Amino acid sequence: MTDVTLTRDGHVAVIELCRGPNNFVDIAAISALGDAYDAADADREVRAIVLCSEGKHFCAGANLAERAKDDNDSITQEAGRHLYQEAHRLVGNAKPVVAAVQGAAVGAGLGLALTADFRVGSGASRLSANFARQGYHPGFGTTYTLPRVVGEQKAAWMFMTGERVPGEEALTIGLLDRLVQPEDVRATALEMAREIAISGPLAVQGVRRTLRMGFLDGFKRATYAEHFEQSLVRPTEDFKEGVRAMHERRTPVFKGY
Numbered sequence: 001m002t003d004v005t006l007t008r009d010g011h012v013a014v015i016e017l018c019r020g021p022n023n024f025v026d027i028a029a030i031s032a033l034g035d036a037y038d039a040a041d042a043d044r045e046v047r048a049i050v051l052c053s054e055g056k057h058f059c060a061g062a063n064l065a066e067r068a069k070d071d072n073d074s075i076t077q078e079a080g081r082h083l084y085q086e087a088h089r090l091v092g093n094a095k096p097v098v099a100a101v102q103g104a105a106v107g108a109g110l111g112l113a114l115t116a117d118f119r120v121g122s123g124a125s126r127l128s129a130n131f132a133r134q135g136y137h138p139g140f141g142t143t144y145t146l147p148r149v150v151g152e153q154k155a156a157w158m159f160m161t162g163e164r165v166p167g168e169e170a171l172t173i174g175l176l177d178r179l180v181q182p183e184d185v186r187a188t189a190l191e192m193a194r195e196i197a198i199s200g201p202l203a204v205q206g207v208r209r210t211l212r213m214g215f216l217d218g219f220k221r222a223t224y225a226e227h228f229e230q231s232l233v234r235p236t237e238d239f240k241e242g243v244r245a246m247h248e249r250r251t252p253v254f255k256g257y
Contacts, residue, residue: 004032006039011047011197012190013040013095020055024063025108027083033112034089041094047201048193049093051116052100052186059109061130062140084223087140090115091219096196096208100189101125102182111140114149117208119175120189122182125167127175129155133162135242135254137229144222149174 005016015036017023033051040046053059062083090112099116105127113119113127121127129146131138138159147155150173157163170176180188196204233239238254245252 002032003029004036006036008043008046009190010194011045011201012193013043013046013049014190015040015049015051017051017053017059020053020057022057022060022104023053023055023109024060025112026062027086030083030086030090034086037090037093046095047197047204049095049097050100050186050189050193051097051112052189053102055103057103057109058099058101058105058125059112060104061107061109084140084227087111087115087223088216088220091141092216094205094208096193096204098189098192098196100186101127101176102185104128106130107134108140111142111145114142114145118177118189118192120178120180120185120192121167121170121176122180122185123167124182125170125176125185126164127170128162128164129158130162130164132160133242133252134246135233135236135238135240135252137226137233139223139226139230141219141222141226143226144218 003018005018007014015033017029017033019029037049040049097116098118098120099113101113101119101121103124103126105113105125107130110127110129129138129142146158154173158165165175167176167179171179178188178192237257241254242252
């Protein structure tokens with residue numbers, strides 16, 4: 001797994017996304033994460049998982065610019081379908097996950113953070129569902145996971161405006177469970193995972209199954225709907241403008257077609 005490393009610290013598996021500094025994701029990266037989760041589930045000594053990443057940002061999203069370069073829309077649609085199939089593996093695992101969210105968790109990066117059970121960040125963390133600001137429909141199951149965490153009204157606002165939520169507000173609305181200094185994010189996530197690992201592992205996994213009843217099914221339904229809506233906007237001029245504006249670091253000018 002070149003994009004992902006898996007190590008063990010006692011009863012805690014540490015899974016690290018290694019695409020710094022921004023940790024953009026694609027099918028290969030999500031598949032590698034899924035493989036790491038499977039390995040952690042298969043290891044009877046592992047009782048909890050820390051999901052982290054190298055570099056400045058937790059995950060700055062998927063590379064929409066690369067998708068937009070492909071003129072064959074059927075290929076990009078199929079790629080999106082495979083990406084979400086791999087993402088399903090990240091919510092179907094058996095053991096609790098604590099995400100160390102340093103820097104940005106944007107778009108698909110926010111979706112990745114929301115697949116975890118708990119999230120640790122800092123005042124430097126920025127979380128955003130910025131899909132619509134790029135002329136795109138939300139994805140990575142965020143239309144299911146984000147409302148579960150922050151409520152439907154706040155989720156709708158984040159989706160429609162692309163608001164960047166700083167760490168302090170993220171803690172207040174439940175996007176983060178702990179707020180620490182930037183240099184302490186990963187260590188705190190590891191401490192939380194160790195605290196979970198002290199409890200009976202079978203009991204913890206049972207609690208998690210009960211609390212997440214229907215979670216995988218809901219996540220799958222959301223990704224199917226998201227993929228359909230994305231297929232409608234992907235060929236539009238607005239999406240192309242959103243990608244150009246992102247690449248040129250400017251505010252997009254949308255026309256509604």
